[in-house]
Amino acid sequence: MSLFYLAWKNLSTRPARFLFVVLLMSVAASLSLLILLVNEQFSQHLGKSSENIDLILCSKGSPLQSVMCNVMYVDAPTGNISSDEIKPFLNPKHPVIESSIPISSGDSYEDYRIIGTTLEYFPFMQLQLSEGSFFANDFDAVLGSEVSKLQKLKLGDKFQSNHGLVKEDASHEHEQQLIVKGILLPSGTIKDRLIFTNISSYWSMHHDEKEEENKEELDHHEFDGLPQNVNSLENLRNSSGEITALLLKFKGNNIQALNFGRNINQNTGLMAVNPAIEISRLYELSGSASELFNIIGWILGLLATFAIIINLFQAFEERKIEMAIMRLGGAGKVRLFTLMMLEGLIISIIGISVAFLIAHGSLEVASVYFKLGEKYNVTGKYFSMDEMKIIAGGLLIGAFSAIWPAVKAYRQDLHRVISSID
């Protein structure tokens, strides 16, 4: 009979207490795991989304909202800016700007955002085609990998876009249909859930509709003409219309670049937003919340340790006569010590395994149910190396909790224990 079997039998004979300690351990560990997984994925998502982008030019409004809309693709646009206002920044010979990427947003298809942009977007965001081609004409669409997979859209398929960002809020469908021309390779970012078309498709959709409805009120994609096939920055420089934002990347970190944003904010009707600053501000807000959860996790971890120590100690008190019998039968200190240690380890191994299931399972459910995966790339399928630290911590707690009762088990005076029962 192995000591492991004996340890398991000892624990499972007292199921209520065993279950209680395992649950306490798993609640503490799953909280720590959840905090770790959410924090890590969220910060990776923030970092990944904004990498490459030094400045966002958009209409005046909330800077954070502009980052959320134009970098993370989760919030509504702050408003529109005219392409005439941004033309100086589209100059390929600009001394400070290395790349500029226009963004139009506000339309969607089945909850997937449609982004109007130019072909420069794809290499800038390191997105590659898996099949088909990039857009060449108006109403050509390039799909993120998940859109194609989940909506079962393939090359040549047609679909109708909605005005608005979510299906329920969509005020109406646009008349023109978009045609799938290309599908992107998965990037592991939110861009897998976006649909791309050229800037002039956006203008056309809103132009026709405006004419048809003969609205006097201006739509937020208002325009002053109807250029076609605005697929590149060069086309955009030669056309007039409105876009939501212009993403900029500077050439190195020169002083001019640092002052660039301030100058725009002071001297133009545009708003310049530094995504790194906004994201760190956002992270500071969520950071203090996650720190609080971290402390709660530690407190629960400490409680779990005490509970295991008390459990093993009570188990020892109940079984000290059995331990004495084992010693009378020839069980040495190594065997008794190993037995107690195994009991502690079994509790922590089961506790941690349950915690793993709880943390990853609940995160996956939350990711689907609350669309965390869609918005912030937070899923239960993500595994972090730092989880190993929590596993090691849990195992140490299990083993350490066993030390005191194990030492006590071996040190007890056999004569006294046996005389007490005789």
Added chain:
Amino acid sequence: MILQTQGLGIDFKNGKSMRFPDLLLVKGETLLIHGPSGCGKTSLLHLLCGLITPTLGIVEILNQNIHNLSKFELDYFRGQHIGICLQKPIFIKSLSVLENLFLARQLAGKNKDIKIVSSWLEKFNLLSLKNRKTFSLSLGEQQRLMFIRALVTEPDLILADEPTSSLDDVNAEMIAEVLMTSCRDQKTSLVVVSHDSRLKTKFSNQIILQ
């Protein structure tokens, strides 16, 4: 020589002291140490298995002075050579009858031999209860199981404390008979300490403590 004591005595902290007669036991021999309650029978038994250290004298088992052994060596020596039957039967609660006996053999460094274990259970009429938990057995059954646990490790010496005092005449007779026959068959020496006068007729070799 299985057991030999010389000038054994113990002084307790409360000022009480006890001196015991010398014992000598060869292989397969049995001995009854008889006396009224409080005369030091259990203390003598604990001295013989090394649970307490004597103030005076020596205890030699198989020519080894057991009180010269370290705590660890003594536990191991006890497991290898001595079977102990306490006044009250105690088992590992979480294990079945059979598993308790396997564990006893394992602790004594013996293999898990189902044939040997079953034959002992049969001899003591407990084979049908082998898969039961020990706490579900009657007191008489538990008492018998405790003797099997001592015998199953094939020790050189069995020390039994009041093995029959809580049993009725029929059971006491049966237990004493089976225990003595088993020890004789296995050539195991047996020391019984008891105040139960029913045992007096069973042992030719007796010492009376006052």
